[in-house]
Amino acid sequence: MSSPNTFHLNQSATTEFVFRVFTTSPKIQALLFCFFLLLYIMTLCGNTAIIWAVYTHTSLRTPMYFFLSNLSLVEICYTTAVVPLMLSNIFESQKPIPLAGCAAQMFVFCTLGGTDCFLLAVMAYDRYVAICHPLHYTLIMTQKRCIQLMAASLGLAVYLNLQLTILIFTVPFCGHRLEINHFFCDAPPVLRLACGDIRVPQAVLFVMGIFVLTVPFVLISISYIFIANTILRIQSAEGRRKAFSTCSSHLSVVLLQYGCGILVYMRPKSSTSEDDDRQLALVYTFVTPLLNPIIYTLRNKDFKDALKKSMNCTAASETP
Template identity: 80%
Template sequence: MSSPNILHLNQSGPTEFVFRVFTTSPRIQALLFCFFLLLYVMILCGNTTIICIVCIHSSLHTPMYFFLSNLSFLEICYTTTVVPLMLSNIFGAQKPIPLAGCSAQMFIFLTLGGADCFLLAIMAYDRYVAICHPLHYTLIMTQKRCTQLVVGAMCLALLLDLQLTVLICTLPFCGHILEINHFLCDAPPVLRLACGDIKIHQAILFMVGTLVLTVPFLLISISYIFIANTILRIQSAEGRQRAFSTCSSHLSVVLLQYGCSSLVYMRPRSSTSEDEDRHLALVYTFVIPLLNPLIYTLRNKDVKDALKKSMSCKRASEIQ
C-alpha cells in the first residue's frame, strides 16, 4: 500500500509538491479563505502602521524604534512569503509547486524567521544598554552600529539557512508529485518525504535551530537578568514602572516567538507531530505577526502618543 504522502508514484519527471488541504468542505474552505485573508490584511496594516509612525515622528527616531520598524518589516515579508500561496491552494486545487519553488520558499521563510529571532536578541541588548548603562547609551547605540547589527542579523540568518536549504533540496525524493502535510515548504515536513538517510540533515537542522533559537534566547535571558537587577535597585516606583514598561512588550513577543518555534524545530521528530507542526506554524505565521503591532501599540506609551498625534493631525487637515 502506498504512502498517503505520495501521489502518482509511477510518473516520471521532476519532483513537485502539493500541500494537503485543510478541509474538503467548500463552505468551510470559503470561511477559512476569508478568515486567513482578513488576518493577512490586518498584519499588513498593523505592521505598516508601525513603520510609518516610526518614520514620520522624530520623537521615535531612536535605536529602540529603529529595531521595532525593522521587526515589523520582517513580519510583513515573512507572512507574505507564505500566505498568498496558501490562499491560492486553500480550495483544494492542489497546484503542484516544483522543487526549486519549494526550496526558494523554504529558504526565504527560514531566513526571515532566523533574522526575526536575531533581531529580538538585538532588541534585548538595546534595552540592556539603555537601562544598565544609560549614560553611555548614545555612544554605544549609534545609528551606524544599529544598522550594522540589523544587516549582520540578516547575513547570519542567510548563511545558516542557505546551507540547510541546499542540503535538503539535493535529497532524493520518492515519486513525481509528493503531498506535504503542511501549508508551506518548511524543513521538517519536506525532510519526512525524502527517500535517503536524513540523519545528517536532521542533525544539521537541530544545529541550525540551536544557533538561531537557543543561543539568542540565552543572550536575551542574560540581558534581562542584568536588566531586572538594575530595575530592582531603582529607588522610585515610577522609575521602576517606566523601565519595566519598555521591556514588557519585547518580553511578550520573545516568549511567543521562541516558544512556538522551539516546539517545531527543537523537539524530537515523531510520526504523530505533523498535524501539531502545522497548527503551531499557523500561530507563528498569523498570530505572532498580528500580535506584534498590537502589543507594541497598546503597551507602549510613546507609540500610542505618536498614533494619537497622527490621528489628531489628520482630523485637523480634514476639517480645514
C-alpha cells in the same frame, strides 16, 4: 547508461509538491479563507502602521523604534512569503509548486524567521544598554551600530539558511508529485518526503535550531536577568514602572516567537506530530506577526501618543 547523479538531476527537475488541504467542506473552506485573509490584512495594516509612525514622528527615531520598525518590516515579508500561496490552495485546488519554488519559499521563510529571532536578541541588547548603562547609551547605540546590528542579523540568517536549503534539496525525493502535510514548504515536513538518508540534514537542522533559537534565547534571558536586577534597584516606583513597560512588550513577543519555534524545530522527532507542526506553524505565521503591533501599541504610551499625533496630522493635511 545514465549515471545515478544524472537520474537524480532529472528526478529533481520534474519533482512537484502539493499542500494537503485543511478540509474538503466548501463552507469551512470559505470560512477559513475569510478568516486567514482577515488575519493577513490585519497583520499588514498593524505592522505598516508601526513603520509609518516611526518614520513620520521624530520622537520615535530612537534605536528601540528603529529595531521595532525593522522587525515589523520583517514580519510583513515573513507572512507574505507564505500566506498568498496558502490562500490560493485552501479551496482544494492543490496547485503544484515545483521543487525550485519550494526551495525558494523555504529559504525566504526560514531566512526571515531567523532574522526575526536575531533581531529580537538585538532588541534585548538595546534594552540592556538603555536600562543598565543609561549614561553610555547614546555612545554605544549609535546610528551606525544599529545599522550594523540589523545587517548582521539579516546576513547571518541568509548564510545559515542558504546552506540548510541547499543541503535539504540535494536529497532525492520519493516520487514526482508529493503531498506535504503542511501549508508551506517548511524543513521538517519536506524532509519527511525524502527517500534518501536524511540523518545529516536532520542533524544540521537541529544545529541550526541551536544557533537561531537556543543561543539568542539564552542571550535574551541573560540580558533580562541584568535588566531585572537593575530595575529592582531603582528607587522611584514610577521609574520602575516605566523601565518595566519598555521591556514587557518585547518579552511577550519573545516568549511567543521562541516558544513556537523551539517546539517545532528542537523537540525530539519521536514526539513530533505532523498535525501538531501545522497547528504550531499557524501560530507563528499568523498570531505572532499580528500580536507584535498590538502588544507594542497597547502597552507603550509613547508609541500610542505618537501614532495618534501622526494620524491627526495626516487627517489635518488632507482636510481641504
